[in-house]
Amino acid sequence: MPFVPMRQVRSLADVEAIEAIPLEKAIKPASTYEILADSARAFGDKTALTFLRTGDPADAPIRWSYAELFANVTRTANALHALGIGPNDAVAFLLPGCLEAHLALWGAEAAGVTQPLNPLLTDDKLADLMRAAGAKALIAWGDEAEAGYWSKARRLFEAVEGLAHLIRVDPGPALGGDPTPTPEGALDLRALIADQPADRLVSGRVIRPEDTAAYFHTGGTTGAPKLARHTHGGQVFTAWACVQMQGVTERDVTINGYPLFHVAGVLPASLTSLSAGLEMVIPTTGLLRNREVLRNYWKLAEKYGATALSAVPTVLAALADVPLEGADVSRIRYCRTGAAPLPPELAARFERQFGLHVHESLGMTETHGIVSIRPPGLRGPAGCVGLRLPHSRIRIARLDAEGAPTAEEAAPGEAGMILFKAPNVFPGYLDPAATAKAFDADGWLITGDVGYLDEAGLLHLAGRAKDLIIRSGHNIDPRVIEEALDKHPAVRISAAVGAPDAYAGELPVAYVELAPGAEASEEELLEFARAHVDEPPARPRWVEILPAMATTNVGKIFKPELRRRALERIARETLAELTAPNPAPALEVEMEGEGYVVRAAGDEALRARVAKALAPLPPRIRVEPLPAAAAAG
CATH class of the missing domain: 3.30.70 (Alpha-Beta Plaits)
Structure with missing residues (x-):
């Protein structure tokens, strides 16, 4: 059976009530392939994926039903098996937003191990990641698009030893047009899977929860990317927990604008939706980086009957500049953000303009995408990322002078390092040395996030440990500066970091992107910040205006x-x-x-x-x- 919510979650008591049912009884699928099989049986011809070829609301989309999706995933798995891909072999992919990305994800997981790659990484970094995973095949978009997909794929095919197969996704049929010629030395995905069985895995593979499903590289917002190993059981648990916490049902429709190389787009968004029977809209190959999609976002939400909105804060800031222009978005019952701190001013603006209260969540690659969720109907201030997942535990450890966790537990309401234990904590990185640093002596995952638990069991974020500005041993939360600057009417979004200083170690400085059409000088913003930051050590040394905030490909501010x-x-x-x-x-x-x-x-x-x-x-x-x-x- 597909996943269904056991009860409406509004408090920690509701989470504990869900925990009364043993996990082995609550979760039946052993793999992501079983999730898709269950949904195909339950929902059949119901739309699973809706792909928008353009951002024009009048344009006709391309749709796949649950039955079609499962059949194509099965064919893809069988085609990869025929190419010699086994359960421990990695299949990398370089794809924009498209239906075929779901074949690369779930088909590769059924045959072997999928390796989603950020196409905006350099060739050297991509090659290093593929070598570390031992990738044997690469599935890539067949033209350049915005990231130079195909030329990059050809270079990687030459550079990565052991990469035996280069599989091309033809943009013609993928966008509803005519096929284009397959270059010499490459295989065409559609032709490859056309004659494969759609009703069974030819390999006869029985996938176990502990089997490796994917190698995800970390987002890299705090340093160089690392390869994290995901299991089928961890991914399945994330989908189940998200359904429970968010009350997701088959009546919902969501627009998934996250890239499908990023854990947020793959697990809390995609697999969660597919496990519960939602219709998921993919807003063009460019996703929410497509300006036409952003410009028409509210009209698209009305046309497709979106009931949930999910985006990182920088995208929410962009959407806040898009007027409704009469679009009816009354069906949206849940607005969620994550991946980066939500500025309070942005949260207030979103509610004021659209009547949408923004709920926050906390997730990371190392937890198969999710740690805590603030569910629908549970209001809270910016920075409140909600309740722990069922069958999980959160501990807050006091920090030492360098910002590292100690063995001492923080008092209620006291900020410290967030430590996490749950069925979706990853087994580790491919690098054992990096894995050793990820856990404390008692096996708790060190999230790198600083926060506190209140009396109701709600988790509140205070920033990332690496983002703390440590001035002469004094810990400064950059959000103090960011929240002050965000109050300025000319500021669209801001970020504070520590600039190196020989005497103090670090001094706070800030960077700002102005709202469209707004004007302000750096001197004006500096004085504004200093006037609105109460604590003298936290007042920034300088404020610099950027034409565009430095962000990752998923919209996180890249500190x-x-x-x-x-x-x-x-x-x-x-x-x-x-x-x-x-x-x-x-x-x-x-x-x-x-x-x-x-x-x-x-x-x-x-x-x-x-x-x-x-x-x-x-x-x-x-x-x-x-x-x-x-x-x-």
Whole structure:
């Protein structure tokens, strides 16, 4: 049977009531393939996936029923098996938003292990990830689109040893048009699966809950991506828990604008929907990066009868600038966000303009996508990410002076490191050393998030541990600065980070993206922030206006890039002082592992002086010559 909510969740008592039923009785499917089989039997011709070819509400979509989806997933699994893919072999994919991404996801999981890849990563990073996973096949979009998909796939096919098959998704039929020729050396996905059985796995594979389902690379918002191993059981539990916490039913319709290489789009969004019989709308290959989709979002929500809205805060900020223009969105019963902190001003604006209260959740790759959810009907302030999942536990550990968790438990209401145990905690990364750092001595997952539990059992976020600004041993929550700046009418979104300082370790600085058509100077914003941040150590040293906030491909604010910008500004100021009154030579800064490389023009003696001046700063900094072409540019 498909997953159905056991009861309406409004409190911790409701979560505990769900826990009265043993997990082995509550969850029957052993794998994601069984979930799709159950849904195909239960819902048959009901629409599972609706793909929008354009962002025009008048355009006709392409639809797959639950029966069609399961048949195509089965055919894909059988085709991969015929190519020699076994249960422990990885199938990587580079795909935009499309129906075929679900074949690459669930078909590869039924045959072997799926490896979703972010197409905006560099070739070198993608190749490293594929080598680490031992990928034997790559499924890729057959033209360039916005990310250079096909040319990147061809380069990876040449570069990655052991990659035996390059499988092309033809954009013609995928977008409802005519087929295009398959390049030499590649296989066509549709032709590959056309003659495969649709009613059984030819391999005869019996998938167990502990079997590896996927290798997901981490989002990389706090550093270089790592490969996390997902199990079928962990993915199934996430879908079941999300159905319970959100009251999802077959009557719901959701627009899934998350990329399908990201855990949020794959598990809390897609698998949850498919396990309960929802209709899921894929808003074009560009998803919510498509400006036409954003411009028509509310009209699309009305046309397809969306009952749930889910997006990261930066996308919500963009949607807040889109007027309803008469669109009827009264069917939307649940608005949820996650992946990044929700600015209180944005939450208030969304409710004021659209009558939608934004609920928050907490999730991460290492928990198969979810830790806690604030369910429909449970209101709360920004930063409240809701209740723990059924059959899970949350512990808050006190932090030491460096922001690391201690063995001492925090008092109720006291912020500390969020530790997590649940059936959906991942078994580890492919790198054993990274796995060892992910857990404490008692086996709790160290989430990296700082927060507290209130008396009602609700979890509140206070930021990420790596995002804490530590000034002379004083922990500064960047949200204090961000919430102050977000109150300025010209600010669309803001982010605060720690800039390295030789004396204090870090000093708070802030970056801002202005609202469309708004005007403000950096000096004005700095004074505004200082006037609205009560704590003197938290008042920013500078505020810098960016044309667009640095974000990841899923819309999370990318604070490592902001920290890099902060160091680059300091390095430029240092170079200017060393060369005054003459103009400063060209300079650039690049992240290098946990440190940075500063490339400066000029002679060796000047670079030695730069290195000496930057040496007292906390991060590891290496100074080297700037290539002639960059210096000339």
